[in-house]
Amino acid sequence: MRKSYVIVIIVIMAVQFTNFTSVLASESQRGHHSYYGNGYGASGSAESMVADVVIARPIGLVTTVVGSAVYVVSLPFSLLGGNEKQAREKLVNEPAVFTFKRPLGEFPSLD
Numbered sequence: 001m002r003k004s005y006v007i008v009i010i011v012i013m014a015v016q017f018t019n020f021t022s023v024l025a026s027e028s029q030r031g032h033h034s035y036y037g038n039g040y041g042a043s044g045s046a047e048s049m050v051a052d053v054v055i056a057r058p059i060g061l062v063t064t065v066v067g068s069a070v071y072v073v074s075l076p077f078s079l080l081g082g083n084e085k086q087a088r089e090k091l092v093n094e095p096a097v098f099t100f101k102r103p104l105g106e107f108p109s110l111d
Contacts, residue, residue: 044105052105060099067091 044052071078071091078087102108 044103044107046105048107049105052107056107057099060095064092064095064099067095 068091071087074087074091075084078084
């Protein structure tokens with residue numbers, strides 16, 4: 001039973017890493033996903049940076065991992081339904097960008 005959990009975690013991590021690196025590559029190729037060019041400030045306040053490190057980033061990491069797991073489980077259905085790209089974007093890419101690409105202390109939904 002324990003081996004199955006390890007295998008599931010490894011698969012989820014592999015899918016997560018693959019999708020995260022594809023997000024980074026696609027954004028560097030497009031070159032237009034700059035937070036500074038989209039109206040976000042150059043730096044957040046000290047309070048927002050602390051809240052980001054203590055609260056938002058851990059929640060974003062959990063959301064990214066859970067979203068990746070849900071994506072893997074829903075993959076056969078989204079492939080049959082023809083919305084795999086939308087599922088990947090909402091469940092994996094958006095949480096990954098929020099967690100790993102956003103400047104420290106900047107919360108785009110609050111602007």
